[in-house]
Amino acid sequence: MNDMATLTKKDFESNQDVRWCPGCGDYAVLAQIQKLMPQLGIPRENFAFISGIGCSSRFPYYMETYGMHSIHGRAPAVASGLKLARPELSVWVVTGDGDALAIGGNHFIHAMRRNIDLKIILLNNRIYGLTKGQYSPTSELGKKTKTTPLGNIDRPFSPVAVALGAGATFVARTVDADQAHMASVLKRAAEHKGTAFVEIFQNCIVFNDGAYEAITDKSVRDDARLLLEHGKPLVFGKNRDKGVRLRGLEPEVVTIGEDGVTEADLVVHDEAAEHSGLAFFLSQFDAPKFPVPLGVFRAASQPSYEELNNQLHADARARRGQGDLAALFNSGDTWTIA
Amino acid sequence: MSAAAATAQAAEKRGAPPRPVEELDSVVIRFVGDSGDGMQLTGNEFSRAIAKAGHDFATHPDYPSEIRAPTGTLFGVSGYQIQFASRQVFTSGDAPDVLVAMNPAALKTNLSDVKRGGILIANSGAFTDNNLAKAGYQSNPLDDGSLGDYRLYKIDISELTAHALKASGLSKKEVGRCKNYYALGLMLSLYSRPLEKEEEDIRRKFAKKPEIAEANVLALRAGYAYADATEMFITNYRVRTADIAPGTYRSLTGNHAAALGFVAASELAGVPLFLGSYPITPATDILHELSALKHFNVATFQAEDEIAGICSAIGAAYGGVLGMTTTSGPGMALKTEALGLAVMLELPLVIVNVQRGGPSTGLPTKIEQSDLLQAVYGRNGECPIPVIAAHSPADCFDCAIEAFRLAVKYMTPVIFLSDGGIGNAAEPWRIPDPASLPKLEVKFRTDAEGFQAYARDGNLARAWVRPGTPGLEHRVGGLEKDFLTGNISHDPMNHQRMVEVRAAKVEGIARDIPPLQVEGPAQGDLLIVGWGSTYGSIVQAREQAAAQGLSVAHVHLRHLNPLPPDLGDILKRYRTVLVPEMNLGQLARILRERYLIGVEQLNKVQGKPFKVSEIHDRIVELCKKGAK
Numbered sequence: 001m002n003d004m005a006t007l008t009k010k011d012f013e014s015n016q017d018v019r020w021c022p023g024c025g026d027y028a029v030l031a032q033i034q035k036l037m038p039q040l041g042i043p044r045e046n047f048a049f050i051s052g053i054g055c056s057s058r059f060p061y062y063m064e065t066y067g068m069h070s071i072h073g074r075a076p077a078v079a080s081g082l083k084l085a086r087p088e089l090s091v092w093v094v095t096g097d098g099d100a101l102a103i104g105g106n107h108f109i110h111a112m113r114r115n116i117d118l119k120i121i122l123l124n125n126r127i128y129g130l131t132k133g134q135y136s137p138t139s140e141l142g143k144k145t146k147t148t149p150l151g152n153i154d155r156p157f158s159p160v161a162v163a164l165g166a167g168a169t170f171v172a173r174t175v176d177a178d179q180a181h182m183a184s185v186l187k188r189a190a191e192h193k194g195t196a197f198v199e200i201f202q203n204c205i206v207f208n209d210g211a212y213e214a215i216t217d218k219s220v221r222d223d224a225r226l227l228l229e230h231g232k233p234l235v236f237g238k239n240r241d242k243g244v245r246l247r248g249l250e251p252e253v254v255t256i257g258e259d260g261v262t263e264a265d266l267v268v269h270d271e272a273a274e275h276s277g278l279a280f281f282l283s284q285f286d287a288p289k290f291p292v293p294l295g296v297f298r299a300a301s302q303p304s305y306e307e308l309n310n311q312l313h314a315d316a317r318a319r320r321g322q323g324d325l326a327a328l329f330n331s332g333d334t335w336t337i338a
Numbered sequence: 339m340s341a342a343a344a345t346a347q348a349a350e351k352r353g354a355p356p357r358p359v360e361e362l363d364s365v366v367i368r369f370v371g372d373s374g375d376g377m378q379l380t381g382n383e384f385s386r387a388i389a390k391a392g393h394d395f396a397t398h399p400d401y402p403s404e405i406r407a408p409t410g411t412l413f414g415v416s417g418y419q420i421q422f423a424s425r426q427v428f429t430s431g432d433a434p435d436v437l438v439a440m441n442p443a444a445l446k447t448n449l450s451d452v453k454r455g456g457i458l459i460a461n462s463g464a465f466t467d468n469n470l471a472k473a474g475y476q477s478n479p480l481d482d483g484s485l486g487d488y489r490l491y492k493i494d495i496s497e498l499t500a501h502a503l504k505a506s507g508l509s510k511k512e513v514g515r516c517k518n519y520y521a522l523g524l525m526l527s528l529y530s531r532p533l534e535k536e537e538e539d540i541r542r543k544f545a546k547k548p549e550i551a552e553a554n555v556l557a558l559r560a561g562y563a564y565a566d567a568t569e570m571f572i573t574n575y576r577v578r579t580a581d582i583a584p585g586t587y588r589s590l591t592g593n594h595a596a597a598l599g600f601v602a603a604s605e606l607a608g609v610p611l612f613l614g615s616y617p618i619t620p621a622t623d624i625l626h627e628l629s630a631l632k633h634f635n636v637a638t639f640q641a642e643d644e645i646a647g648i649c650s651a652i653g654a655a656y657g658g659v660l661g662m663t664t665t666s667g668p669g670m671a672l673k674t675e676a677l678g679l680a681v682m683l684e685l686p687l688v689i690v691n692v693q694r695g696g697p698s699t700g701l702p703t704k705i706e707q708s709d710l711l712q713a714v715y716g717r718n719g720e721c722p723i724p725v726i727a728a729h730s731p732a733d734c735f736d737c738a739i740e741a742f743r744l745a746v747k748y749m750t751p752v753i754f755l756s757d758g759g760i761g762n763a764a765e766p767w768r769i770p771d772p773a774s775l776p777k778l779e780v781k782f783r784t785d786a787e788g789f790q791a792y793a794r795d796g797n798l799a800r801a802w803v804r805p806g807t808p809g810l811e812h813r814v815g816g817l818e819k820d821f822l823t824g825n826i827s828h829d830p831m832n833h834q835r836m837v838e839v840r841a842a843k844v845e846g847i848a849r850d851i852p853p854l855q856v857e858g859p860a861q862g863d864l865l866i867v868g869w870g871s872t873y874g875s876i877v878q879a880r881e882q883a884a885a886q887g888l889s890v891a892h893v894h895l896r897h898l899n900p901l902p903p904d905l906g907d908i909l910k911r912y913r914t915v916l917v918p919e920m921n922l923g924q925l926a927r928i929l930r931e932r933y934l935i936g937v938e939q940l941n942k943v944q945g946k947p948f949k950v951s952e953i954h955d956r957i958v959e960l961c962k963k964g965a966k
Binding site for chain 1: 390582583584586587588589598610612614631632635636645649650652653654656657658675676679770771772804805806807808810811812816817
């Protein structure tokens with residue numbers, strides 16, 4: 001038995017050799033999660049990591065917790081069953097852009113819709129790595145891959161937008177190269193009640209290297225990314241002089257101090273807004289027209305599915321008493337043959 | 339005073355001579371009408387009345403896959419057949435003695451099944467020009483003499499019901515819905531059953547709508563009084579009560595019985611039950627039943643699809659509860675990959691397939707047994723899963739418990755095959771004392787000392803560990819795993835060893851199967867091997883043949899993978915082996931492959947159960963052939 005107070009990152013490292021490619025962004029995510037675990041005040045044996053198939057889905061093998069490497073796309077379904085059966089566990093899903101959004105899209109959206117208390121971490125590298133370089137549902141238009149030699153015509157979608165569209169109560173995005181940002185976002189996700197979804201931009205060094213260079217390269221990233229902060233105006237740029245203003249329903253990038261624009265004209269981020277409209281328009285921001293938002297898009301407080309489920313069971317027991325087999329067998333229309 | 343005596347007395351009061359009461363051994367009645375006519379309800383209510391009178395019975399609901407097909411059409415006809423008897427009843431009967439037809443389409447689609455000389459009760463009010471045309475009748479069969487081979491009773495049930503409910507204040511539509519109770523009243527009278535209990539039932543059933551309850555009671559009484567008073571019926575009938583074992587009974591469908599069995603398994607094991615499921619005909623009633631039992635340790639989860647149904651159950655099983663999923667053929671196909679995962683994880687799991695006509699969407703509401711090979715073989719890789727099958731509605735209760743007994747003892751998924759016939763059909767279930775049921779032993783490993791996730795016990799089962807147990811943190815998954823630690827292993831010899839041990843584990847279950855019960859001679863001319871819902875027809879056909887002096891035995895298999903260890907010896911003791919199946923010979927194929935014997939087949943894939951006569955005819959043919 002581990003004393004919770006003395007748990008360290010090391011206690012969450014399994015004895016299995018990590019087999020991602022050297023330089024893979026997954027290493028950084030693994031390290032951050034292993035670092036986060038001891039900070040949550042949860043006994044190690046109460047964590048479970050569930051994954052599907054893909055590079056990122058090897059994750060559970062490297063965590064010294066309970067875990068399951070299930071089948072392609074189905075991790076949210078497996079995790080939902082586990083969480084409903086054992087609500088006291090802290091259940092994490094680690095998935096990828098193909099696993100969550102292509103083959104597993106249905107389970108992904110329904111987990112969000114139900115608001116089951118799962119932490120879903122999607123490592124988005126915009127490519128199929130384990131099958132060696134085919135485009136994914138998040139690959140850009142025009143991208144050349146092994147299955148799109150003439151360029152991709154399959155329109156990508158934003159995982160954040162999909163999650164919001166499905167009614168997710170916690171939606172955030174971070175990037176593998178920014179350890180401090182990733183740590184803060186993951187901690188927020190861990191503390192959320194209900195489904196917490198985090199998209200992590202993750203670099204695939206072999207099949208899609210540099211996909212996120214614009215927002216990770218320290219020399220340019222401040223002009224390309226927008227760090228979301230609750231209650232603060234949407235300001236970005238190396239000189240913190242750019243911002244996002246709404247013209248009707250159309251967002252636009254403006255420069256503070258030009259054309260009479262002041263900070264007061266900018267949209268103020270509200271992650272707790274009842275309506276997810278603001279979060280949704282942020283989810284549509286993409287280069288080159290807009291900066292790429294990172295941080296918490298939405299953190300709304302809603303009852304979780306398993307809380308409601310527990311309540312249904314408690315109410316049923318209060319009303320009918322704890323179930324009794326003999327009474328159940330003899331209910332309904334019976335007759336006796338002497 | 340018995341109902342028949344009461345009827346006689348009532349007749350005397352009217353000054354008419356009491357009608358004779360004819361004693362019958364068994365009666366087969368079929369109620370048929372539009373799918374919105376309430377025929378399933380009428381059939382159910384009639385069977386309950388019959389059950390309470392101490393008869394054994396068996397039913398066969400037959401309904402279209404459209405919920406409310408256009409009225410009056412041939413494809414919208416819904417039927418409910420019941421056989422009740424003064425002896426044990428095994429099937430809903432081959433041919434109806436009585437057909438209650440609510441419209442021309444119902445008459446047209448069912449007439450050919452009715453016994454020559456049988457009773458036809460036709461709702462003449464529904465034989466309008468329009469309805470006759472929809473059913474394709476050139477002239478009204480009630481008037482044109484074409485039904486001369488039957489005893490035809492034309493009763494304007496629509497009009498008589500409307501008349502009885504004139505003062506009820508109900509709308510025309512609501513009144514129309516009461517005519518099934520009028521028909522029920524007719525039949526209760528004809529078969530000398532009292533009304534009072536049925537009236538109580540109606541009032542209970544419609545407690546929230548007292549005006550509808552009273553209207554139905556009025557319709558019921560009107561039908562009863564009509565049959566009682568009319569000169570039309572020259573005889574009342576009575577079926578002697580059956581010699582049934584003492585006890586308290588209730589009528590259960592197979593799906594309901596299965597649900598009770600699963601709750602019982604959970605209570606007997608002291609482990610909560612989790613059902614992850616997606617609605618599909620004809621399996622959904624198990625989900626309905628369990629959803630209503632939240633005061634037990636029963637959780638139900640209506641998943642987003644079939645795959646999530648089984649995957650959530652696998653997650654729950656990993657969490658240390660009794661995980662299960664319910665489905666039918668097409669859903670089973672979708673669950674296939676997850677079945678393979680469950681085999682790799684070696685977790686207990688029960689998968690119920692209430693089979694229906696296939697392939698693809700097939701015949702959703704009709705009966706077939708064509709998923710046996712899928713259950714035994716239908717996965718990628720060497721992927722053994724134990725398979726059991728229920729043979730009757732009540733047997734579903736026992737099979738549910740048996741499925742979980744095997745699942746937890748051997749740490750394996752178990753497939754439980756039922757079918758639409760068993761799942762929706764009802765029969766009396768003798769209510770057991772829960773204390774008399776076997777305990778299910780479940781052990782969770784808690785000792786961290788020397789723990790290896792894939793170390794095995796004498797049954798080759800690995801330990802079940804609940805997450806939350808300190809020191810036993812471990813990972814499982816679909817990749818091949820090391821023989822002991824469960825960590826990923828691509829080692830060639832390890833894979834061979836794991837494939838073999840998974841196979842040996844399932845084969846080893848054979849040692850746990852009780853000896854087979856053979857009905858009939860221990861050796862002889864013919865052995866019938868059956869499985870699943872063909873049971874009733876085979877039993878009756880064999881009894882008839884045996885009464886004619888033929889040497890014929892019957893063995894019915896519950897365990898289909900692995901097969902019972904004594905089956906091979908039993909097969910050798912008969913000159914001919916016959917396998918009647920509602921498929922093209924799936925068990926026959928397995929028996930040939932396994933025992934290298936010749937097997938005669940009798941196959942029916944019409945969406946309908948075997949008639950007793952179909953099996954009997956084949957028995958006679960094979961016995962004759964052998965005698966030559």
